[in-house]
Amino acid sequence: MTALTAARPVPSTAQQWWVLTTRLIAPTLRNGEVAVGVAVSVAATASFYIPLNRLMNGPDLQMSSYAQYLMPLITLQAISFASISTAFRAATDTVQGINRRFQALPMASLTPLAARISASVYRCAIGLTVALACGYVIGFRFHRGPFYIVAFCLLVLLTGLALAFMCDAIGTNSRNPAATAQWLLLPQLIFGYLSVGIQPVHRFPEWIQPIVRNQPISQIVYALHAFAGDSAPGTAPVTWSVVGPALIWVVGVIALTLPWAIVVYRRRS
Amino acid sequence: MVVLVGAAVDAEAHSENSLPHLLSQTLVLARRLLIRWVRNPLAIVHALLLPVAFLLTLKLVFADSITSITGENALYRSVPLVALVAGMAGSSVGVVGITAEHLDGFLARLWALPIHRVAGLLSRLAAETIRLLGTTLVILGAGVILGFRFHRGAAAALLWVAVPVIFGVAFSALVTTAILYWRRALLVEAMQPVVILGATFCTGFVPLEQYPGWVQPLVRDQPMSSAVDAMRGLSVGGPVLWPMISALVWSAAIFAACLWPIMVGYRRASTSR
Numbered sequence: 325m326t327a328l329t330a331a332r333p334v335p336s337t338a339q340q341w342w343v344l345t346t347r348l349i350a351p352t353l354r355n356g357e358v359a360v361g362v363a364v365s366v367a368a369t370a371s372f373y374i375p376l377n378r379l380m381n382g383p384d385l386q387m388s389s390y391a392q393y394l395m396p397l398i399t400l401q402a403i404s405f406a407s408i409s410t411a412f413r414a415a416t417d418t419v420q421g422i423n424r425r426f427q428a429l430p431m432a433s434l435t436p437l438a439a440r441i442s443a444s445v446y447r448c449a450i451g452l453t454v455a456l457a458c459g460y461v462i463g464f465r466f467h468r469g470p471f472y473i474v475a476f477c478l479l480v481l482l483t484g485l486a487l488a489f490m491c492d493a494i495g496t497n498s499r500n501p502a503a504t505a506q507w508l509l510l511p512q513l514i515f516g517y518l519s520v521g522i523q524p525v526h527r528f529p530e531w532i533q534p535i536v537r538n539q540p541i542s543q544i545v546y547a548l549h550a551f552a553g554d555s556a557p558g559t560a561p562v563t564w565s566v567v568g569p570a571l572i573w574v575v576g577v578i579a580l581t582l583p584w585a586i587v588v589y590r591r592r593s
Numbered sequence: 594m595v596v597l598v599g600a601a602v603d604a605e606a607h608s609e610n611s612l613p614h615l616l617s618q619t620l621v622l623a624r625r626l627l628i629r630w631v632r633n634p635l636a637i638v639h640a641l642l643l644p645v646a647f648l649l650t651l652k653l654v655f656a657d658s659i660t661s662i663t664g665e666n667a668l669y670r671s672v673p674l675v676a677l678v679a680g681m682a683g684s685s686v687g688v689v690g691i692t693a694e695h696l697d698g699f700l701a702r703l704w705a706l707p708i709h710r711v712a713g714l715l716s717r718l719a720a721e722t723i724r725l726l727g728t729t730l731v732i733l734g735a736g737v738i739l740g741f742r743f744h745r746g747a748a749a750a751l752l753w754v755a756v757p758v759i760f761g762v763a764f765s766a767l768v769t770t771a772i773l774y775w776r777r778a779l780l781v782e783a784m785q786p787v788v789i790l791g792a793t794f795c796t797g798f799v800p801l802e803q804y805p806g807w808v809q810p811l812v813r814d815q816p817m818s819s820a821v822d823a824m825r826g827l828s829v830g831g832p833v834l835w836p837m838i839s840a841l842v843w844s845a846a847i848f849a850a851c852l853w854p855i856m857v858g859y860r861r862a863s864t865s866r
Contacts, residue, residue: 360783367786371793378803379658409782498635510643510682513789517654532653 340431344439348413349446361447365402365454372398372522373462380523388556391463396548397521398459399480400541402451404512407487410444414495423589437589441488448484452477467553472562476551482574483544489581493588521545540573615709622716626690627723636686640728644679645735648672652739655799663800665829672736673757673824674797677817679728680761681788685781687721687765688772695862704863714859718762725761729754741828749827756840760820763844766851773858797821816843
């Protein structure tokens with residue numbers, strides 16, 4: 325009798341979030357996810373720097389080396405790989421029905437979504453670390469002190485967060501893990517190549533320059549160039565006119581994709 | 594009773610080892626795979642639209658620098674490269690298909706039917722060949738619109754189209770082997786660095802002299818570079834024989850090395866959960 329009248333447990337949301345996050349993070353060393361993440365970051369560095377260094381290097385970069393110029397794009401590629409695979413987990417969770425199961429349990433309805441996003445930030449952090457290590461190997465250096473190093477990493481992670489929200493919604497919506505994973509390769513390369521991360525804007529054909537200069541990746545690259553600094557003079561200083569557009573893009577994308585991810589998640593489960 | 598006897602007689606006539614029936618069974622199964630592929634809009638975007646967009650990007654970003662170095666239109670490198678990459682990226686559809694049909698029991702069901710044992714695999718090969726041919730032709734069409742032309746005649750053009758198909762079949766064999774022995778959806782992700790490195794360390798991306806000296810031998814002799822060089826020779830002119838032999842030997846070696854593991858792995862995927 326006492327069992328029936330016993331007080332119901334009061335689960336802590338933070339603890340539930342932590343349990344669901346570790347569910348995604350704990351197996352990553354064993355199932356090869358970390359290995360693939362590291363491989364992707366190394367591949368991104370090698371595939372941009374080694375073939376393009378001779379072709380692209382020139383005085384009109386206004387940078388001490390092409391490695392210094394290329395680093396923002398390399399980190400962005402690494403984290404976009406990491407966060408796009410969020411789409412893949414989201415679709416898997418939906419297909420396997422575990423989202424529906426979570427809804428039947430006594431916990432806040434958005435906890436699983438928050439856990440997936442946290443796991444994505446964890447993957448982004450791995451990607452960023454490996455990319456920066458690779459960058460130091462090819463000759464990239466931070467020149468503006470610890471505060472701006474932190475700012476560089478935060479902006480990269482924030483971009484990863486924006487991508488993660490978008491990809492979670494896409495993945496939850498599609499219910500097809502494999503189909504979403506296919507989106508990894510070419511769109512990323514297309515956005516990356518058509519940005520100022522690969523070469524200065526004046527080297528593009530004239531008619532496409534406005535698109536190249538104003539697309540979000542380019543704006544983030546401008547901000548990251550400023551945060552990283554350079555040994556040669558000529559890099560833009562860290563001012564609001566350089567960093568502002570990047571922040572507006574990232575925050576704007578989050579402001580749009582966060583509600584979208586929540587709506588899609590609620591509807592699908 | 595009559596029906597049962599009739600069915601038995603019928604099965605007698607359709608021996609599992611009959612070659613004529615193998616052909617018709619393969620056609621039916623290949624048609625099924627292709628219909629599924631065509632009816633998946635995402636797969637079509639992935640296999641056709643994105644590679645064409647990638648070709649445009651390569652033209653916009655790198656064409657001027659490369660043309661000014663080599664003095665020859667960069668399209669004769671980038672169209673072959675994109676044809677190869679599109680074939681490789683599209684092979685994930687087949688990988689995904691095998692995993693899904695293993696999990697939902699379709700492979701096991703096919704195994705229990707009185708059809709030729711090879712029909713399942715042969716139909717995948719046939720469907721893959723047709724998919725690669727279609728992809729290559731679409732990219733060639735986009736290239737022609739941008740200014741790509743054949744200067745060596747019709748026979749060379751036909752050979753040009755055959756190269757990405759042959760290479761694509763070999764690559765599909767490779768990833769099919771991988772998915773049969775490492776049954777993880779993560780494989781589709783793990784393929785990405787391979788494709789990216791293959792495409793960027795390739796003479797179709799930038800000319801060989803642009804790479805650092807230590808990596809040049811690797812770039813020159815990897816299968817994608819051989820295929821691109823052969824295709825460049827077949828379109829704009831230049832050495833064909835040696836790169837062609839190299840590309841064919843690479844493809845044949847990969848295919849031959851994967852053939853036996855695929856047959857064993859496919860049988861295992863069809864007979865166990």
